[in-house]
Structures are given as C-alpha cells and as structure tokens.
Amino acid sequence: MSARGSGSATALRRLMTEYKQLTSQGSPDGMFTAGPVSESDFFTWEALIVGPEDTPFEGGVFVAKLTFPSDYPLSPFKMKFDPPLFHPNIYPDGTVCISILHTPGDDPTQYESASERWSPVQSVEKVILSVVSMLAEPNLESGANIDCCKLYRDNRAEYERIVRESIKEQLGL
C-alpha cells in the first residue's frame, strides 16, 4: 500500500478525479467551469465563475486562479480572483477569504468555528459553490477588504454601483 503513499501522488489522483467529475457532470445550473491551466501542471487551475443572478455581480464572468498544495486534500487550495473583485470578503489583491478554505488551525479573523473549515472531504466544486453564495451574501463579520465592508454597510447603493461599473469595464462596455 505504501506504493501509493506519497502526498503529491494522492493529490494528483484526487485532482484528476475531481476534474473528471466536473467535466462529465458539469456544475449545477452551469454556474462555473474549472480545470487545470495546462495538462503538464495539475496543481494550478483556472475557474470561470458566472455572477449569480439578482446580485450586482449578475452578468459578469470572473476568472479565479486555484493553487493546490502538494499535500492536497489534507490542506486546502488557495483561490485568487484575477483581476481582483470588489467584495467585502476578497482581499484587495484578489485572494478569497472564506472559512471553508481555512484549516482549523489557522484563523486570520478569529471567529470561525471549526465545523465550517476545510476538511479533506471538501472539494473544488463545494468550495466554488460556497464562493458563489458568498458573492451574493457577503459576510461582514470577517471582512478582508475593510473599505468595501464599510461601504457595503453604510452605502449599499454606492457599493452596488461600483461593482456594476467594474463588471462593465471588464466586459469592455
């Protein structure tokens, strides 16, 4: 059994399986697609996420880079929007801050309970679905972009306007 032991071999097999499942089943409602950037590197993925309906993000398509550690799925992957999104739970550099991507040991905002954290049974699909719902409902208790949190709380209309503007800009309108 030790032949299949080493961390990155497990990670690779697991990533290939996840990729296969995502391509064969597709995502619910076609909300996103995700896959490796190139065949030679299975540890860097790109995800395309459709802005959820009835939110300021509606109509946008967002690109995120997923970086997997060699001990995946023991440790979670990292997710970074490129270009960055203006959102309370996304750092100004585009890195997503969401409890499901944090291991129980590390908690940058000191409030999440261990049950919402990363565990090896989570998957790319589950994380992206969580991110989609996070886009619709920001979590102001653990803000990553403080200016954006403030704006969201104090002046929702202005926040939505900025988001819409940035989407138009991205689409080249």
Next chain:
Amino acid sequence: MSDTDYSPEDSDAEYTFSDDDESTSYADDAAVRGKAKAKGQITFRSFSPDDLQGMIDKDIQDLAAIIPCELPIVSILLRHFHWDRERLLEKYAEDACEMFQSASEPYDPPASPVLPPNKRARFENSSPDATYLCKICYDDYSADETFETRCGHRFCIMCWQAYLESKIKEDGQCTIKCMGEACRTVVEEPAIVKLVEKPCYERYQKLIQESYVAANPALRHCPHPSCTQTIYCQGVSGSTLASIVPTVCCAEDHLFCFGCGLDSDHKPLVCKLVKLWLKNAREDAGTASWIKANTRTCPKCEQSIEKAGGCNRMLCRHCNYQFCWLCMRKWEAHGYNDSVCSTWKEPDPDDNATDAKRSLEKWLFYFDRFNNHELSSKLDQSLAERATERVVEVQEAGNMSWIEAKFMESAVDELTRCRRTLKWTYAMAHFLAAGNKKQMFEDLQMNLEAAVEDLSQLLEAPIEADTVQSLRHKMIDKTAYVKKRHELLRQDTAARLSEGSWEWTVEID
C-alpha cells in the same frame, strides 16, 4: 554538576527544598533553621513521563466510574472540559445529553454503553469482497483497507493515516475531528493507535500530557531542553509568589522556578521583579552598555582588555597597572574587602542631573554587575577546567589521593551557586528602596561578594607539586566560608520575603 544539596534521592519520594537543607554542615544553627523551615518552604515532587501518564489514566478511570462510558470517550470529554472534572460533572448532572453534545459526542443513555447496534450490524453484514470508494483519494479499496469511525465515516487507511499524522505532527493537536464533512466527532485514542505509526502515537500521547499539564496549575514541565520531567507542586499561586521564591529541582537535577518557569534558580528576587528585570535587560541588550560589560580599556594605557577569569582584579599586560574590573579604579583603592564598588550611591539631592538620567545610571550600575557575575561564572568554569587538569597531573605524580583532589570541583560548584545568587542580588538591589534594610542587604551581599572574589582568585593560583597541599587547605577553608555566607544571605532574604518586610521601589502585589 554535582549539586548534592539539591538532588533528590528518589524521584518518587516526596521531599522538601529550602535553603537550610539537611545536608548542610551547620547543625548547631538549629534555631535559625527552625525559623526558616516554617516559612518560605515548598514541597514538590518530580514525575517521569510514565508517572504523569499514570496520573492522567487514573483521572480518566476515576471519572469512568461515575460516567458510564468507555475510557477513550471519557478522555475526550475531559479534554473538552480542559481536564476540569468538577465542571464536567456539574454539567453532567445538569443535563447529561447537553454535556455530551457540547463535546460533539453521541450520547449513549446509561442503558447501552456499547456501540449503537445499527452501526455494529452494518459493519458485520458488509460482505468481505465489497469495495469502497474512498472519497478523499478516489481509489477503490477492499473493506480491510478502509477504516470506519464510530460516527460512521469510512475512508481508506492511507488517507486516515496522512490526515491524522499531519494533524498530530504539524498542527500539534490531540483533539482531532473526524474527516467526514461537517462531522465534529473526535477521533478516539484506540483508532489513533490503529491508524498512525508508533512515533506519531507517542507524539499524540505527549500532546495529551501537555494539555493535561497546561490545564493543571500544580504541574509544570521542566524547562530545560530535552528534559522530560514534570514537577508537581501545590500551593504556588499568584499571591504566594510575592513572599516565596519556589525554586524546584527535577529528578534530572535541573533547577528552575516553579512560579515563573525561569530555567535557573533566581533566589532571592521574587518572580515578578525577575520578569521586570529581564524585560529591561532584553530592551537594553543591544545597547553599548552590554558590549561595555564584556570588554574594557585599561584606565591607564587605554589598551583593550578582555576578562579571562572570574576575579575582578585586573592586571594590564601592557602597563602592569592593577585595577578593579567593576569600578575601574586603582586596585589598591579597595582591595578584596571593597565597600566601594558594590554599593550604589544614591546621588546628592542637589545633583542637577535629570531623573531619567539618574535612573539610567542606576540601571546600568546594577545591570553591569548582574552581567559581570554571569560572565565571571562562565569564566570561573573554564579556568577551573584548566586548573583541574593541572591538579590531576599533580595527583597522578603521586602527591595526593583522588578524593583529596576533589577540592577544586567543590569550590567551583559553590562559586557557581554563589554567583547565581549574587547576580540576582544586584537585580534585587535595583528594586529595593533606599533605607536601612537595603543597607543591611548590601552588607550581606558585599560580604559574600568579597568572599567569592577571594575564592575565585585562588582558582588562578599556580598549582605546583610542593604547594598544592597548602592551596588545597586554603581553598577548602574558603569554600566553607563562602558557603556559610551564602546560606546566611539566602536565609535572611527568604525570611524577610515571607514576612513581607522588604520595601520596593515598584509595586509587587
């Protein structure tokens, strides 16, 4: 070091530790001894890792007699309540079901203390050749290559092992949740034994012991690197630390303070002021004054001089000028019986220096002397090593028996102990308010210091076959004298500490 005064005879025996240890040779000082015994004395025991594990196991077994569940589950419950048995029982009495839920444990009513029957049945019914898809690595496995937790989550043994080992080794956790999605059940000890390698399981046990020690204020790990002893000592709390210095000694002969965890004996200064002193020292460590403490220039010819022995009497190799390392004045000005350079002079009130400057000067004065003893102690040791080699040569030449040649060692041991105490007396003097008590304290300090410097000076004496016997006598006499001065100082300071009669320049309560 052969510190027989402190070493316990038997690690299991309960023994006491105080300045007036039984083995001291001043039996006629019975009155002083009786007084010191009543005050400032602490009782402690040193536990090996096995003893500690025994204590933990006993706690778990005791509780299992009250709460009807298996030992590993009791262990999980206790860890959840930070080993606070009383609080656990209180919650259990209030609402047993809720208590179990708070620890994410499935609640088995007392009637069925074994595995829930449905799970057991499912496990037994599964056909031997069925394959399982492990939801983590997405490979197929036969039933015996997988492991199902008591909460019903089945994954392959490889994934379990990788997960548990990364939690134990990298995250240092001993309370590990099941891998199942949103499952919060803690993996129990028998499962850990089964799933991880032996070194990792040993680490897991260590982590449990650490959590046990951290939760129990009467326990403290020996802070010396790679020492595995744990000291049990009751009655040392925040309020008593103002009146005693609870120095303890583990079965491996390491001295440390039970109150603050400092890995040395810091008598006579109390923990709180030690902390303050060390904090000041850390902040000052980068400044020129620290460097100044290690090298100096000869006051006459300005050549750089490095201190090569513990004695403060310096002889400049260039100009043959003799001076005192501490006050940098001509040696003849005070000789060994100096009253000049170990006492801080409170400046005249009309001195127009600012308060800040004065307090800095005062700090540097004491800090210099504190460092000096630390440095001298190290230098004494290396000097003694060389001297001991020489003594061995003389001994082998047939002038002395082996037991007679031991005098050098016992002198250095005593010197080391005294310098450790002296070091802290300077820190203490820094915090003592000026007055008669401080003066008396400084007299004791000065007497000890003069004796220590004399003894240190003897270490530098040339060792020749014809003079070695007289040197030996001198050194034995001096060692005994130093020892007595040392005890006097420690007894006196401890007695005043327990009376609470010291006056400090800072608040210590």
